[in-house]
Amino acid sequence: MLSTFAVRSGVYGSALLRGQAPRVLAVVPIGSRHKSEAAKQAETWEEANKIFYGPERDTKNFPHPVMPQESGKVRMGFVPENWFQFFYEKTGVTGPYFFGVGLVTTLLSKEIWVVDHGFAEVIGFFGAIWLLSNKVGAGMAKWLDNKNDLVNKERFEQPIVDAKASAQEIIANNEKAIWQEDGQKFLWEAKKENVALQLESVYRQRLAQVFKDVKSRLDYQLEVQNVKRRFEQTHMVNWIVDNVTKSITPQQEQESIKVCIAQLKKMSVPVATA
Structure with a gap:
């Protein structure tokens, strides 16, 4: 590759x-x-x-280094506290001090550390360290810690907070978009039902119109049949009456009138007697 x-x-x-x-x-x-x-x-x-x-890392024998939050404790401005604790377990409380005095005495007696005209610089150096450690050390340590905290906040903590806030905002916007998308589904269903109701209303209106038109046509046919029947009946009655009237002679008419008058007289006699 x-x-x-x-x-x-x-x-x-x-x-x-x-x-x-x-x-x-x-x-x-x-x-x-x-x-x-x-x-x-x-x-x-x-x-x-x-x-x-990874899984191949031996974290038991070789653990991951962890940066301490605070520096280790010291004595006299530069001697680590764990050195004293090491001697305390073996020589007691005065052990570290006797070891230090013995070491300096050995260095001087064996002329490993030769005292010359520059020895005063050593005393001044350690004196300056002690003075700075006791007088200025606490304030400088506090100032450096504040400076370090400010740098950590600006370079590490605040970007993470901003990234989390941005991610939360993006998540909220996405959730809102999903919610709106779900709302679009309900809106689509509502529009679909509205269209279905409109179609149903138009269908019922057309059905009513068809019923009305069919009923009107049926009523028209019924009225046509009734008019035809009445016309036939009237024509038949008139035809019969005309034929009967034509068949009566004047003599029959006179006789019929006489019979009617006689019947009326008979009917009027009982009424008068009563």
Whole structure:
């Protein structure tokens, strides 16, 4: 596979390039040239995590180094406290001091540490260290801690907080967009039901119109039949009456009138007697 060598700043490089800034030698696939810088950094960190935090790392015998929150305690401004604790377990409380005095005495007696005209500088050096440690050390330590906290907040903590806030805002916007998308589904269903109701209303109106038209036509046919029947009946009655009237002779008419008068007289007699 074709690959290119990329040299990046890091913590392991003095053995590769001496006399220059620390570098880390990494093998970058040629296909990664087309990737963004963020993707490249993410892949680099993933590879580093596999090396330093992978299953092959013996965390029991070689635990991960942890940066202490505060520096270790010291005595006399520069002697670590754990040195005194080491002597306390073996020689008691006065052991460290006797060891220090004996060591200085040995160095002077064996002329390993030769006292010359520059010895006063040693006394002044340790005196200045003691003076600075007791008078200025607390204030300077507080100022440096505040400065360090400010730098940590600006470079590490605040960017993380801003990134979390931005991520939360993006998540909230995405959730709102999802909620709006769900609302669009309900809106679509409501519009669909509204259209269905409109279609149902138009269908019922047309059905009522068809019923009205059909009823009107049936009523018209019924009225036509009734008119035809009445016309036939009237014509038949008139025809019969005309024929009967034509068949009566004047003599029959006179006789019929006489019979009627006689019947009326008979009917009027009982009424008068009563």
